[in-house]
Amino acid sequence: MPTFTVTNFLQTLVTSVSMGSLYALIALGYTMVYGILKFINFAHSDVVVLGAWFSYVFAVKTLPAMGIPPDQATWWAGGLVLIMAMAACAAIGFVIERAAYKPMRKAPRLNVLITAIGISLLLQNTGQLNFVFGARPAGMPALVPTTPWSIGGTGEPGSFGVKINPVDVIITLTAVALMVALQVLVYRTKLGSAMRAVSHSIPNAALMGINVNFVISFTFVLGAALAAAAGFLYAIKYNLQQTAHPSWVMLGLTAFVAAVVGGIGNIRGAVLGAYLIAAVQQFGSLYISSELRDVYVFAVLIAVLLLKPEGLLGKVTREKV
Secondary structure, X not given: OOOOOHHHHHHHHHHHHHHHHHHHHHHHXXXXXXXXXXXXXXOHHHHHHHHHHHHHHHHHHHHHHXXXXXXXXXXXXXXHHHHHHHHHHHHHHHHHHHHHHHHHOOOOHHHHHHHHHHHHHHHHHHHOOOOOOOOOOEOXXXXXXXXXXXXXXXXXXXXXXXXXXXXXXXXXXXXXXXXXXXXXHHHHOHHHHHHHHHHHOHHHHHHOOXXXXXXXHHHHHHHXXXXXXXXXXXXXXXXXXXXXXXXXXXXXHHHHHHHHHHOOOOHHXXXXXXXXXXXXXXXXXXXXXXXXXXXXXXXXXXXXXXXXXXXXXXXXXXXXX
């Protein structure tokens, strides 16, 4: 167990905020779909993978076609790649909802679960085909500066410093901006009111004149776009593994746990759970053991389910019998 130092603490805190932002973007997709349809879209994490690989393809193929070499890409070029990846995954999210989930709305929950797993496996294995993304790892071009900024650390006894990677700053600011935009959309617009009405009762929302099919499809599109943003941000920080690699599965499971810990179906809860899970994971790795970093995630899940089964910000649902 390492000795506590302010430098290590602050450095781990920076990493926790960055990872928590990634988890939050993914967790929001889980929680929105559950809030509307009351089922878990297990294919959501695979949309994150597609977002990461689409970002890579757009960076190494589309940017050069536009006359922008990846190694000379500017800030706006990275933003363009992000927008294109979000648009591509939004279209895929729409197709998945209309082709697979819409026909299953009145089917038993088990049928929907099997469908979600089937879509997940389809996306994973399709992505490994040579004419799609292939089965080899890849590295995203450096679309953003990589030289870390040093803060503090004079070298004198008792001084402390921390290094902040520009990528972590971009991840955090982009994620926070998207989460704030989602918050405004859901709680400050008519479309957001319609989404909340459908989440409360689909039949009653339809009786009030709400286009339920449009709201549900929009929810999937929005969740897929956020997943693509998370995939892009992941790609600029880490190397990309093939689409069926276990690391992607663990990333999706961790974000799902974050949604459950915060209160599945609650947007603010998903964000809270994401940052909590990231902090427990990173600080546990620092002060206890890095080999147990995934164990900490599920330990928090078990503890929350035992003490507050509805999640930290979730509400108890009572059904009449």
